Structures are given as structure tokens and as C-alpha cells.
Amino acid sequence: MLDEKKLKEAESRVKQYLNEGLIKTKQQKEFVDFFLSNADKSLNSANALYDLSIDKDMQTKTGYLDFDGFLWVVNACYYSMFYMARALLENEGIKIKSDLSVHLVTFDAMINFFYLNGKLQKRLIEDFAEAKEEAADLLGKQKADALMEDYFWEKGKRSTFTYNTKEIVIKAKAKTSIDRAKKFNEEIRKIIK
């Protein structure tokens, strides 16, 4: 679970960003397709790097013997989720004007404008329209929690690899990153659609 303290901190930072003009709301949406396309390309890059990292035949054919791109699979997956988050914010007319800490500002903006106010949960509930109302509420909340947690973990994961992280662990983490990015992107695209 995303802890209360971190959520509160994100909320208060967003107030500050708004005051400083780093986040602007009620803007014209312009770059939704650009961010969607970047999210898609990043996820495809992650898939391609993953395939080349596990497929010896492909490595031989392309000359990348012993290729290991798992670290960059994780990075590409995170970027895919980041671009998808930007697409969602842009779609709602929320613009991030910061070049510095744009990743933190984007994450905080997602927390503030979509998670804390239940907007993400509400949108996801529509997926469970056929379920009973109470169950749908719960499922929507769980899904919103899970998506934001996935985003949070992928944002942090990039910096958690240490010099002695074993290859098998990196490979497993890369696979998890792809699964998380796939889920996150699919759900956010449904909301934007």
C-alpha cells in the first residue's frame, strides 16, 4: 500500500507546484497522442530488449552475443508508465511545466488529481459495471491502489539495482516490469479512450 505519509506529502507538494506554476490546470489538451505514442514505443522497446536478452538465436543472428538488456527493460517500462501518466494528465488539461524533477512532479500530480480524489477509482469502476455496486466500488478501489502502487514501485525500482544484484533477479524484475507496464497502460488507455 502507498502509505498515508507519502500521499500527504505528494498532496502538499502539488499545492506548492501549483503556486509556483510548475503545474497548470484547465489547459488545452495538445499532446495526448504524443505521450500515448511514446508510451507504446517504450513498452515495445522493453519487449524487444527482453526478447533479445533471452533468445540466444536472435543474439547470434544480430551479433549481440550474451546481450543483457534487462536493466533497460526496467527503465523502458518505467518510461512507458511515465508517458502514459503524462497522457492522462494532458487529457485532463493538466500540464507539467517543470524540466527539473518532472518525474516526481508527474507522480505527485497523478496522486493528487486522480488517486486521492477517487477519480481513478471511479473510472476503473466502470470496468466492473456488471458486478454488484458494492463489489464494483471495492474492485475499482483495489485496482486504483494496485495501479498507483505499480507506478510507484517502477519509479523506485530503477534506482534499486545494486552492483551485486544477481542476473536471475534482474531478469525476474524485468518480466514483472513488463507485466506492470502492460496493465497500467491498458487501464489508463481505457480511461483516455
Add this chain to the structure above:
Amino acid sequence: MNTIKYKMLTKTQLRIMKLFVSQITKRFSLRGVGKELGMHQALAYRASKELIQKRLIFKDADKYVLNYKENHQELAYFEYLRSKVFLEKNKTAELLADDIIKKFHYGYFSLIIFGSAVTSPKPRDLDLLVIIEKTDDIENAEKHLYNITRNFTLPIHPIIVSFESVEEMLCSRDEKNVMNEVLNKHIILYGAELFYRLLNKGRR
């Protein structure tokens, strides 16, 4: 030009045509049509009269069947109406269709959902049929399609067949094959006119 032929269909007639295209080879009695669509028998009779005049359906023995040999543009429109309803309830399939239509490189093609997903309100997986022109392209097209479908969380089982295979399968009317299965359980997401053209050719 026949003026009756180009008059707009009523809502009832569209419902009837959606039923006929959903089960292409099934023979329906008009009473059966009314029953299946929950409409009064007299209304089904009245609405069907014009559909028969327009040669959208025709009498075969004592029942009626879809005329898939002509009016392919109209048939494609009825398929579009069905797919629209399906995609409104299944957003994942809608995103998938968008991606395939936008990214798939193999010329003019048909994209069809078949199997249990057609009737299930919350399908656990998607059976996908893609019809492409050249048999030689199948292997590469399969890899390309895999790279599009792999970005979805729902398990997707794609099958790619060529025009040639489609015609062969359609010729074997009594054989259990994917095309014969698709005829009476499908949602055409793209390339419906092509689909009906191939059907006409295969069932000649």
C-alpha cells in the same frame, strides 16, 4: 436505380439484419426471428418483407437465410453496428482493434473475433482471426501480430490465414474448421466487405 433499394432501413429491420449477419448460414423462420428478437410476429413479417425485396435475405425452402452473395457494403454496415455494440462493452478489444488496424502491415485484411468472447460478457481470453492476402506472409505476419497483442493483459490467441486457405476451408462446408466456426459466431472488427467477398468466392 431502384428507389426502394436505397431507402433507409428502419430500426426493426436493422435488428433483423444484425441477427441474420450474426449467423450467416443459419435458416430462420420469420416467426423464429420475432421470437429471437422479442418482437411481435406481425412486426417481424412486415419488416422482413422489404428485406426480402431488397434481396438482403431470401427464402430457402420454408425458411429465410442471409444473402451473402451481394450487397456487401450493406452487410458490412450491419457488421459494423454489431461490432460497435460489442466494443462498447469490451474496451480491451476496442484498444486491441485500434492497435491492429493502425499498426498491422500486411495489406488489406479482415480482423475477426470468434469463439466464446463473442457471447461472453466478460471474456477470459480472445480468439482472433486475421485474414491476409498472401500465404507467404503468414509467418512474418504472425510474429508482427504477436508483438502487437503481447502488450495486452488479456490472453489473445491469434490465427492468421490467407485468402487461399479461407476459400479452401469455405469450400469444405461440412468440415469442422475455423472458417465454418466463424460464420455463425463472429464479430468483424475490420474488413467486413473483404470477408463477405471471400465468403462469396469460397461458397460459389
